[in-house]
Amino acid sequence: MISRNYRSLISKNSIKRYYLSVASDYFPNEPLKPEIISETYPGPINESKLSELAKSFDHRAAYFVADYYKSIGNYIADVDGNKLLDTYCQISSIPLGYNNPELLKACSSKEMQVALANRPALACFPSNDYESILKDGILAAAPRGLDKVWTALSGSDANETAYKAAFMYKAAKKRGNSKFTKEELESVMDNKSPGAPAASILSFDKGFHGRLFGSLSTTRSKPIHKLDIPQFPWPRAPFPSLKYPLEQYSIENQKEEERCLELTEALIKEWPDSIAAIIVEPIQAEGGDNHASPYFYQGLRKLTKAYEILLIVDEVQTGVGASGKFWCHEHLFDPNDPPDIVTFSKKFQAAGFYYKLPELQPDQPFRQFNTWCGDPSKAIIAKTIYNEIIKKNLLHSTKKTGDYIFNNLETLFNGKFFQIVKNLRGKNRGTLIAFDFNTAKERDGFLLECRKNGVNIGGCGDTAVRLRPSLVFEKRHADILLNIVEESLSKLY
Ligand SMILES: O=C(O)CCC(=O)C(=O)O
Ligand SMILES: NCCCC(=O)O
Numbered sequence: 001m002i003s004r005n006y007r008s009l010i011s012k013n014s015i016k017r018y019y020l021s022v023a024s025d026y027f028p029n030e031p032l033k034p035e036i037i038s039e040t041y042p043g044p045i046n047e048s049k050l051s052e053l054a055k056s057f058d059h060r061a062a063y064f065v066a067d068y069y070k071s072i073g074n075y076i077a078d079v080d081g082n083k084l085l086d087t088y089c090q091i092s093s094i095p096l097g098y099n100n101p102e103l104l105k106a107c108s109s110k111e112m113q114v115a116l117a118n119r120p121a122l123a124c125f126p127s128n129d130y131e132s133i134l135k136d137g138i139l140a141a142a143p144r145g146l147d148k149v150w151t152a153l154s155g156s157d158a159n160e161t162a163y164k165a166a167f168m169y170k171a172a173k174k175r176g177n178s179k180f181t182k183e184e185l186e187s188v189m190d191n192k193s194p195g196a197p198a199a200s201i202l203s204f205d206k207g208f209h210g211r212l213f214g215s216l217s218t219t220r221s222k223p224i225h226k227l228d229i230p231q232f233p234w235p236r237a238p239f240p241s242l243k244y245p246l247e248q249y250s251i252e253n254q255k256e257e258e259r260c261l262e263l264t265e266a267l268i269k270e271w272p273d274s275i276a277a278i279i280v281e282p283i284q285a286e287g288g289d290n291h292a293s294p295y296f297y298q299g300l301r302k303l304t305k306a307y308e309i310l311l312i313v314d315e316v317q318t319g320v321g322a323s324g325k326f327w328c329h330e331h332l333f334d335p336n337d338p339p340d341i342v343t344f345s346k347k348f349q350a351a352g353f354y355y356k357l358p359e360l361q362p363d364q365p366f367r368q369f370n371t372w373c374g375d376p377s378k379a380i381i382a383k384t385i386y387n388e389i390i391k392k393n394l395l396h397s398t399k400k401t402g403d404y405i406f407n408n409l410e411t412l413f414n415g416k417f418f419q420i421v422k423n424l425r426g427k428n429r430g431t432l433i434a435f436d437f438n439t440a441k442e443r444d445g446f447l448l449e450c451r452k453n454g455v456n457i458g459g460c461g462d463t464a465v466r467l468r469p470s471l472v473f474e475k476r477h478a479d480i481l482l483n484i485v486e487e488s489l490s491k492l493y
Contacts, residue, residue: 034454137383151374288461
C-alpha cells in the first residue's frame with residue numbers, strides 16, 4: 001500500500017521503464033480503433049432512447065446515450081454499438097479509463113461494500129478507517145505545503161466550503177479573542193450585517209467555479225449559467241488574454257499579465273467590502289482553456305500576501321495528473337510559496353479542499369458541516385486512483401503523450417489549416433491541450449464531424465476545442481486522434 005507523499009515515489013518509479021503499454025495491461029480487450037457501425041450517426045437506438053428519456057428527464061444536453069457496460073479503456077460505447085475514442089471523458093473526470101480493473105476490484109471490496117451500504121454522517125460518526133483511507137489516498141496526494149483536507153460532495157461544494165472557511169477565518173481574525181456579540185447573533189438570522197458581513201470572494205472574468213449559489217457568484221464564464229439567479233455582488237477581475245504562439249508574443253503577453261495584475265490590485269484597494277479570498281484556476285477550463293504564465297500566478301500570490309487575502313486555486317478540472325504533474329498549479333507557483341487552499345473533484349471522484357493554516361478549520365464544530373461531509377466510498381476510489389497513478393507512473397506517460405499530441409497538432413495546424421484553427425495551447429501541460437476555431441458554429445461542426453468519425457471531443461468557451469483524455473491515453477490512441485482530427489478538418493474545409 002502506498003501512503004507516503006507522491007513526490008518521493010515518482011522519482012523512485014521513474015527508474016522503472018514501462019516498455020509495455022499500461023492501457024494494454026489494464027485493457028487487453030480495448031478496441032484497436034473506433035467502431036462506428038450505425039448507418040446514421042447518431043444512430044436510431046440513441047434517438048429512441050433519448051425520446052424515452054425526454055419524458056422524465058431534461059435530455060437536451062445529451063451528446064449521445066452511452067453504454068457503460070460496454071465502454072472499455074479509452075473507448076466509450078453508445079447504445080447503437082458504436083465505440084468512440086474518448087478524449088472528453090465525462091467532462092474531464094474519468095482518470096483511468098472505463099471499467100478499469102483496479103477500480104472494479106476496489107468497488108467489489110468489503111471496504112467498499114461497507115462504505116456504500118452504511119454511508120456515514122462523517123463529521124458525527126466517522127468510520128474507523130476514514131483516517132487511513134485519507135492518509136493512503138487523498139492526503140498522500142496533497143499539494144506541497146498543504147497537509148490538511150476537508151472533504152466535500154462535488155466541485156461546486158469543494159469551492160463553496162473553501163469560501164466559507166475563508167470567510168470564517170477572516171472574521172475570526174478580526175474578532176480576535178472576543179466572542180460573537182449579541183448583535184451578530186441576532187442580525188445573522190435576518191441575513192444582515194454584522195452577523196452576515198458584506199465580505200466577498202474575487203474571481204476572474206471567464207473563470208468557472210461551479211453552479212451553487214456561492215460558487216455561481218464567482219463563475220464568470222457564460223451568462224446562461226447565471227441568469228435569473230440572485231448573485232452576491234462580488235468583484236470580477238480581468239484574466240489575461242494571451243496571444244499565440246507564446247514565443248512570438250512574449251512582450252505583449254507580459255504586458256497583458258501586468259495589466260491584469262494592476263487592475264486586480266486596484267479592485268482590491270477600491271472594493272468597498274473586505275475580500276476574504278481570490279479564486280483562480282490554473283487553466284480556465286469551462287471558460288475556454290485560457291492560460292496565464294507563472295509570472296501572473298506568482299504576481300497574484302504576492303498581491304494576496306500583501307493585502308492579507310487568501311488564495312484559492314481551483315484544481316477541480318486541472319488536478320490529478322492531466323497536466324503531467326499531479327497538480328497543475330505546480331507548473332506555475334514557486335514551490336516554497338504555494339496557494340493557501342487547493343480545491344479538487346472530477347478525476348479524483350472525491351471532492352474537497354486542501355489547506356495548511358490550522359485556523360482555516362473554524363473555531364467551533366458544526367460551522368463547516370453537512371450530513372455527509374464527503375463520502376468514504378469516493379475516498380476509497382480516490383485512494384485507488386492515486387495508487388495506480390503512482391504505481392504505473394502515469395504522470396510521466398501523460399506528459400509524454402501530451403507533448404506528442406501538441407507537437408503533431410502544431411505541425412498540422414501550421415500547415416493547410418492555418419486559417420481555420422488557431423491559438424493551439426497547452427504546451428508542457430500534459431494532455432490539457434486546446435485550440436480555437438473562428439466561430440462557435442465552425443467549432444461545433446468540427447466536434448460533430450469528429451464524433452461521426454469515431455472520436456468524442458469536447459468544446460469550451462465560445463470557440464475552443466479542448467482535449468481531456470484519461471491518464472491511460474497513449475501514443476497509439478493519440479495517433480488515432482490526430483488522424484481523425486485531420487480527416488475531419490479535411491472533410492469540412
Ligand atoms: O458546466 C458545468 O457545470 C461544469 C462542467 C465543467 O466543469 C466544464 O465544462 O469544464
Ligand atoms: N460546461 C458545459 C459542459 C458540457 C459541454 O458543453 O460539453
